Amino acid sequence: MTLRIDISGLPSERLRFAASPLAELTAMLHVLAEPGHHPQFAGWAGDVWAGLRPELAERLREAEFLWRSSQADFLLPARPRPTLAEELDDVDRIDDEAYVTAALVTTCGSNRLRSAAPSPLTDASARERALDLAQARGPRQEAFAERLLADPAAVRARVRRTLEQCADAFFDAAWTGVAVRLATDLRLKHDLLRRQGVGAALASASGAVALAPDGDCIVVDKLQDKATSAHGTGVTFIPSVFGSPHLVVVHAPGWQPVVQYPVAEPGPAEPVPLETVTLRLDALAHPLRLRLLRTLARGPHTTGELAHAWELSRPEVSRHLAVLRRAGLLTSRRHGRYVRHALKVPDLSALGTDLLAAVLR
Structure with a gap:
């Protein structure tokens, strides 16, 4: 809006x-x-x-x-x-x-x-x-x-x-x-x-x-x-x-x-756009994505590891990871033959503050 x-x-x-x-x-x-x-x-x-x-x-x-x-x-x-x-x-x-x-x-x-x-x-x-x-x-x-x-x-x-x-x-x-x-x-x-x-x-x-x-x-x-x-x-x-x-x-x-x-205080980042906050809330609205985040909160995992942990197919996990990545809640980096996905903890933990800031501004 x-x-x-x-x-x-x-x-x-x-x-x-x-x-x-x-x-x-x-x-x-x-x-x-x-x-x-x-x-x-x-x-x-x-x-x-x-x-x-x-x-x-x-x-x-x-x-x-x-x-x-x-x-x-x-x-x-x-x-x-x-x-x-x-x-x-x-x-x-x-x-x-x-x-x-x-x-x-x-x-x-x-x-x-x-x-x-x-x-x-x-x-x-x-x-x-x-x-x-x-x-x-x-x-x-x-x-x-x-x-x-x-x-x-x-x-x-x-x-x-x-x-x-x-x-x-x-x-x-x-x-x-x-x-x-x-x-x-x-x-x-x-x-x-x-x-x-x-x-x-x-x-x-x-x-x-x-x-x-x-x-x-x-x-x-x-x-x-x-x-x-x-x-x-x-x-x-x-x-x-x-x-x-x-x-x-x-x-x-x-x-x-x-x-x-x-007027910006020295140091803090610019406010997160409302569109980004909405995207992140939508990403967290799916129960399977919340399960994946619970696992990623313990450390980086590959797609295969996440699929095995939750008894899901790799394509299904990949689709959910793509949603979380677009929302800016995780990063994916290649290590040799594997791609490891990591949770962006600061962005996830700041979501409540970002939502409040979007509502108040």
């Missing part, structure tokens, strides 16, 4: 890599709301929660639907600015219809609100439908949706003030170090764009992002089948330290495509 961004005919300068204080603050808020997704920041999250004033902690809980499961589109700027204040000013310029719709999508957990017509701001039946969806998610979601629909200006002002208080409480201190890492990453991306082109820059951003062979489309490996276009707007790529391991994409109609990608 993939999300595709049409960039056919898009001038190269309309593909931007830039840091965003607001997007990074949003990533931090997601860490605070879902620390289990980010064990590397567990200590930081614990310290922040311990130091928050009760009033701000409650404000974060009342609006956490804007960044917990997914981020509201207006929190990932298509045109990043140098400061958080400038980006919040840009958010203030978004009309109520777009702001409320984006907020309701994350609050109600339903993309169906994007195409709702008429608007829940002006139509009673659309409003009731939005409130029903919010109520199904929980009392906090219902209360937030009610306030948002009753007085969008007041809720918008309160959300902005909450974000400004977060800057004072923890963001400004963290941003100083984060900005250095983001600047380093951006220098690399801009150099790749200039020297090797879009494909190399995308590959450097994430193993889950690629340029289609015809160069007309950016393909993002996500657990969804969606498509959007960058015509007339461009695409913005925003690096994130606190966003790891998530790959977040703004792709709703009417919004410029934005991709927030995790």
Whole structure:
């Protein structure tokens, strides 16, 4: 499954890599709301929660639907600015219809609100439908949706003030170090764009992002089948330290495509593509292949040895070994007259982590 961004005919300068204080603050808020997704920041999250004033902690809980499961589109700027204040000013310029719709999508957990017509701001039946969806998610979601629909200006002002208080409480201190890492990453991306082109820059951003062979489309490996276009707007790529391991994409109609990608830590390998994870799960779904893996876990074996161990024919064993080899779970090397098959233990043991990473990104 993939999300595709049409960039056919898009001038190269309309593909931007830039840091965003607001997007990074949003990533931090997601860490605070879902620390289990980010064990590397567990200590930081614990310290922040311990130091928050009760009033701000409650404000974060009342609006956490804007960044917990997914981020509201207006929190990932298509045109990043140098400061958080400038980006919040840009958010203030978004009309109520777009702001409320984006907020309701994350609050109600339903993309169906994007195409709702008429608007829940002006139509009673659309409003009731939005409130029903919010109520199904929980009392906090219902209360937030009610306030948002009753007085969008007041809720918008309160959300902005909450974000400004977060800057004072923890963001400004963290941003100083984060900005250095983001600047380093951006220098690399801009150099790749200039020297090797879009494909190399995308590959450097994430193993889950690629340029289609015809160069007309950016393909993002996500657990969804969606498509959007960058015509007339461009695409913005925003690096994130606190966003790891998530790959977040703004792709709703009417919004410029934005991709927030995790800045790689020194050392770890690129994420395994979802296609590879699926291939490996399929390979393990057959009981005979699991038996062969049990034997291979004890050491390398030939096809004949495996056939004898499980009372199978050699052609049958060969077929199953081919499936496991295509999935990247074993290697086959010739030693004289024989070919010995060995289990790739690190790849098999990492499958659970790879699956979780594919689900989360």
